[in-house]
Amino acid sequence: MSKYYQPEIETASREQILAWQNERLVKQVQHVWDNVPYYRKKMEEKGVTPDDIQSTADLYKLPFLTKDDLREAYPYGLLAKPLSECVRIQSTSGTTGKRVVAFYTQHDVDLWEECCARAITAVGGSNEDVCQVSYGYGLFTGGPGLNGGSHKVGCLTLPMSSGNTERQLQFMTDLGATILCCTPSYAAYLAETIHEKGLRDQIKLKAGIFGAEAWSENMRRDIEQGLGIKAYDIYGLTEISGPGVAFECEAQSGMHINEDHFIAEIINPETGEVLPEGSKGELVFTCITKEAFPMIRYRTKDICILSREACPCGRTHVKMTKPMGRSDDMLIIKGVNVFPSQIEQVLLEQGYAANYQLIVDRVNHSDTLEVRVEMNAETFSDSLAKIAEMEKKLVEALKSMLGIYAKVTLVAPKTIARSEGKAVRIIDKRKI
Numbered sequence: 001m002s003k004y005y006q007p008e009i010e011t012a013s014r015e016q017i018l019a020w021q022n023e024r025l026v027k028q029v030q031h032v033w034d035n036v037p038y039y040r041k042k043m044e045e046k047g048v049t050p051d052d053i054q055s056t057a058d059l060y061k062l063p064f065l066t067k068d069d070l071r072e073a074y075p076y077g078l079l080a081k082p083l084s085e086c087v088r089i090q091s092t093s094g095t096t097g098k099r100v101v102a103f104y105t106q107h108d109v110d111l112w113e114e115c116c117a118r119a120i121t122a123v124g125g126s127n128e129d130v131c132q133v134s135y136g137y138g139l140f141t142g143g144p145g146l147n148g149g150s151h152k153v154g155c156l157t158l159p160m161s162s163g164n165t166e167r168q169l170q171f172m173t174d175l176g177a178t179i180l181c182c183t184p185s186y187a188a189y190l191a192e193t194i195h196e197k198g199l200r201d202q203i204k205l206k207a208g209i210f211g212a213e214a215w216s217e218n219m220r221r222d223i224e225q226g227l228g229i230k231a232y233d234i235y236g237l238t239e240i241s242g243p244g245v246a247f248e249c250e251a252q253s254g255m256h257i258n259e260d261h262f263i264a265e266i267i268n269p270e271t272g273e274v275l276p277e278g279s280k281g282e283l284v285f286t287c288i289t290k291e292a293f294p295m296i297r298y299r300t301k302d303i304c305i306l307s308r309e310a311c312p313c314g315r316t317h318v319k320m321t322k323p324m325g326r327s328d329d330m331l332i333i334k335g336v337n338v339f340p341s342q343i344e345q346v347l348l349e350q351g352y353a354a355n356y357q358l359i360v361d362r363v364n365h366s367d368t369l370e371v372r373v374e375m376n377a378e379t380f381s382d383s384l385a386k387i388a389e390m391e392k393k394l395v396e397a398l399k400s401m402l403g404i405y406a407k408v409t410l411v412a413p414k415t416i417a418r419s420e421g422k423a424v425r426i427i428d429k430r431k432i
Helices: 013-035 037-046 056-061 069-072 106-122 140-154 165-176 183-195 216-229 339-351 384-402
Strands: 086-093 099-105 130-133 156-159 179-182 205-211 231-235 242-248 256-258 261-265 280-287 298-307 331-333 336-337 356-363 368-374 405-413 424-427
Touching: 013 037, 013 056, 013 280, 037 069, 056 106, 056 261, 069 099, 086 106, 099 106, 106 140, 106 231, 106 242, 130 140, 130 165, 130 242, 140 156, 140 179, 140 242, 179 356, 179 368, 183 205, 205 216, 216 231, 231 256, 261 298, 331 356, 336 339, 339 356, 339 384, 368 384, 384 405
Parallel strands: 130 156, 130 179, 179 205, 205 231, 356 424, 368 405
Antiparallel strands: 086 099, 231 242, 242 256, 261 280, 280 298, 331 336, 356 368
């Protein structure tokens, strides 16, 4: 059984990786210049043409792309292939009501699934395994990505999607699942439920691939003990392709970035300057093989460190640490991107002032979100029945915007503490 899905790529020499990157970058910049007027305009504003980009050493000359660009160019402004050649979209929530929509050609889907296949093989997966995919399917990239990767490896794939724990456990025990793919908080919940139901001796799991939300080393150990497995991290963004941009190997000491498809840089989030290797800063990705939606110098807002230290697994691709925070105000709750600006939009639409506080916690390994909202003179009421009705209406409006449940607590005017004239917007009590 090979521990690599594509050994010649995953263990390629540094020179070979650079050669691929140089050749593909030059080609990609030309492709985007020719087919994406939105990005060509950004290049022209910076005084850059494709002729200026001869290798990865010239990458710094290119303009960045951000979530704001995705919103401005929505839905088709960053598309680099005709719609007739696109076979799929995936989507995630954007900073306000507009979603991020990423397009894929069949070639893009194949390459993405190969990246996920590498991740599954890295945790010991082969065609002898039963892979239970309990990430959400549909627009969310988790389910479709790992599903495709599992097929490529040849595992028997259980396309469970998320939730319905009774059914998850039935299939896990009846079909002898050996690899579990889901969010870490759901893995912890499954471990707890297995323990409560006394099913531990019926579970055949050996490895888990967990991503889409932040989790600590302590949580890793808890999950490993609870499920009797080794737990591995996986990283991705819808804008870049989905899970499989980077993945952990047996060393469990950072995630290998698939450098034949993605060039990673670390920048100073304030100035945008590229930082020397080993520095902590914001992660930026350039997609060099994607056809339909090739992000160039996309700012992820994730803070991390890159390392080229030799890895005991034999893979030669650069490793990134787990994200150590964000350079923006995005929260990841139950694997869903939540921006305070989305909540503000809902409050304003419902006739409230934007005086609110978000309290995020993790109870029994599951994220919780409470939105405390100040009533104003017009909305203030001392009738408990009226307040309960107003809270219910806000809960529904927030669910529609965010896609997750948030508890709403209405409080009297001026009761949310201000500090230096500004309210403390986010209280994150999770120990991550």
